[in-house]
Amino acid sequence: MNDRDTLISMGFDVARVEWALKATGNRGLQPAMDHIIEHDGQPVPEMGTVTESASSRPSDAMDEDDEDADALKALGAKAGDVEAKSIKCSECGKVFRNTALAQFHAEKSGHQSFEESTEEIKPLTEEEKKERLAELRAKMAEKRANKAIEDAKEAKSSEMLRRKAGKDMGALKEEMEKRQALQDAEKKKREKIEDAKAKAAVKAQIEADKKARAEKAAREKALRNGEAIVDAPAAKPAASTSGGAPVAGKDFKETRLQIRLSTGGQPYTTTLSSDAPLREVAEFLAGQVLAVDVETVTFAQSFPRKTFSKSDFSKSLRDLGLTPSAVLIATP
Structure with a gap:
């Protein structure tokens, strides 16, 4: 509803309403009401007078008047005999x-x-106009207050949603940070294990090379002095008696092994006690290669050609004829 309809619904005359709206430049309801009250009792200027003639009324109202006139004529009365007020x-x-x-x-x-009715509506008195104006102002103030309350509720609800969203995002971020920390810790642990394995392999290689140089120097010294070479029988490591027990290398306390993977890659060397079981060789290799499982790995020897079964894992390197040195092929 616009300002004109609001003022008319309060009982103000149409001409004064239009005069007030035009005089105040249609700046709003309050200026128009103030103008009407201020100029109450004064004649409406001719330029601002808008009478409620047939031309100013809506077409629907004109149709209603025509219909009412026709109804009066149908009843045998003349339209001019009744004055509608x-x-x-x-x-x-x-x-x-x-x-x-x-x-x-x-x-x-x-x-x-x-x-149409002949009942005349008396114009509003000054007191009634003031009461209507006060009532309208009170309704407008109540409406603004209710709107302020609704806006406050909406703002509070929006703030709660924002805080909840922030809390959820914080919890998600914290969970992601925890997972990342666990992943970093696991990565460091794996790197530490790999470093330890690499250091152990390097150390074992250094020890093996040192021992090999010592054995070589001992053999060369024995040759220069014409003495017997102690590890000469190592060329026949698999010789055995009729009882099945290996003979060669039985006096060596340690066995030097070179282990090659059937899948290729660098060989691994180690020195173990000659009394150590073959299973210890599998455990050493599993510590060097992640793809090797102690329970599934198998070993073979190229020369003399021989394949070691699971039952051989409990036998010592000495009993298997691998002393003082041997080359094994491992199949993961």
């Missing part, structure tokens, strides 16, 4: 000063049946 709602009985107010009532209530 107001419009009455046939459904609720309310009386309105003019057609504009009746149309406003029809829009709000949905009522469609109206009739």
Whole structure:
């Protein structure tokens, strides 16, 4: 509803309403009301006077007037015999000063049946106008207060949603940081294990090379002095007696092994006690290569050709004829 309809619904004259709106430049409801109250009792200027003639009324109201006139004629009366001073709602009985107010009532209530009435509506007194104005101001203030309350509730709800979203994001970020920390710790642990394995392999290689150089120097010294070479029988490591026990290398306390993977790659060397079981060789290799499982790895010897079974894992290197040195092929 615009300012014009609001002022008319309060009972102000249409001409004064239009005068007030034009004089205040349509700046709003409050300036127009102030103008009406301030100029109450003064004649409406001719330029601002807008009478409720047939040309200024809506077409719907004109149609209603024509229909009412036709109805009066149908009853045998003349339209000029009855002077309509107001419009009455046939459904609720309310009386309105003019057609504009009746149309406003029809829009709000949905009522469609109206009739002309000879009942005259007295103009509002100064007290009534002030009461209406105070009532309207109170309603506007209440509406603004309710709007402020709704805005505050909406702002509070939005703030709660924002805080909840922030809390959820914080929890998700914390969970991601924990997972990343666990992954970093696991990575460092694996790197530490790999470093330890690499250091052990390097150390074992250094020891093996040192021992090999010592054995070589001992053999060369024995050759220069014409002495017997102690590890000469190592060329026949697999010789055995009729009882099945190996003979060669039985006096060596340690066995030097070179282990090659059937899948290729660098060989691994180690020196173990000659009394160590073959399973210890599998455990050493599993510590060097992640793909090797102690329970599934198998060993073979190229020369003399021989394959070691699971039952051989409990036998010593001495009993298997691998002393003082041997080359094994490992299949993961």
